[in-house]
Amino acid sequence: MEALHQSGTQIAQRYKISYLLGRGATGKTYAATDLQTGEQVAIKEMSMRRAKEWKELDVFEREARxxxxLEHPAIPNYIDYFEIDTDTNRYFYIVQELAIGKSLSQMVVEGWRTDEAGVKAIARQILAILVYLHRLTPPVIHRDIKPEHAICRQDGQIYLVDFGSVRSAFWSTNSSGATVVGTFGYMAPEQDRGQVYPASDLYGLGSVLLFLLTHRSPAELPQRRLKIDFRSHVQVSEQFADWLDLMLEPMVEDRFHSALQALRNLPA
Known part of the structure; x- marks a missing residue:
């Protein structure tokens, strides 16, 4: 097992480690202080030795690019990208502004609950982020919208984090042979075929909202003709249930065509 950066140690003579935020298959993420600015940052680390193939490095570098x-108040600011060589390994790092708060997943685990109005407020915020991302040229598609990737500040501000699965190009219906990326239960059906569209992020968001309403993974809910049958498991208005139905349509052409359309049609 590789040694962790300990609290108080420095990386690149600039970032002082505070604590471990999380770990993944190829590396870890730390909270740290930028000694140049005094700001709190998140440092995502990738270990070359732990990568199973070169493509994982390509994905990491694509995330940095x-x-x-990106320039949006609900996406933590990009700060730095660098590499460090040791005698036995090479490490790659992405540094971003630290989103202070708890993930929606953590909040639910700790017993937090909300109502239809609260879920709609979260939906509006994330849809506004998706409108921005999908309007870029080329569109930026997150591909992994899930409760762990939405950070809620104490005042209710939502941040969208972890762009490790992002695609920065539109993927046409004729694309094939693509890598399957996403999280079971939150991943749109077309992603399982290696296809992704801006509307794929809408399915992910719909699944997140369903999780907030039920405190269960969407994968645990019953299905009818490949569609999540959620209505008997939530207490929401008919109008909002109809809206969720459109977000969660298994066929991409049956969903809202854009985040802006979904936002405009979200019931008040």
Whole structure:
């Protein structure tokens, strides 16, 4: 097992580690202080030795490139990208502003509950982020919208984080042979075929909202003709249930065509 950066140690003579935020298959993420600015940052680390193939490095570098051009108040600011060589390994790092708060997943685990109005407020915020991402040229598609990737600040501000699965190009209906990326239960059906569209993010968001209403993974809910049959498991208005139905349509052409359309049609 590789040694962790310990609390108080420095990376690149600039970032002082505070604590471990999380770990993944190829590396870890730390909370740290930027000694140049005094700001709190998140440092995502990738270990070359732990990567199973070169494509994982390509994905990591693509995430850095995409983050470097994003400018939205609900997406933590990109700060830095660098590499460090040791005698036995090479490490790659992405540094972003730290989103202070708890993930929606953590909040639910801790017993937090909300009502239809609260879920709609979260939907509006995330849809506004998706409108921005999908309007870029080319569109930026997150591909992994899930409760762990939505951070809620104490005042209710939502941040969208972890762009490790992002695509920065529109994928046509004729694309094939693509890598399947996403999280079971939140991943749109077309992603299982290696296809992704802006509307794929809408399915992910719909699944997140369903999780907030039921405190269950959408994968645990019954299905009818490949569609999640959620109405008997939630207490929401008929109008909002109809809206969720459109977000969760298994066929991409049956969903809202864009995040803007979904936002405009979200019941008040």
């Amino acid at each position: 995409v983050l470097s051009v």
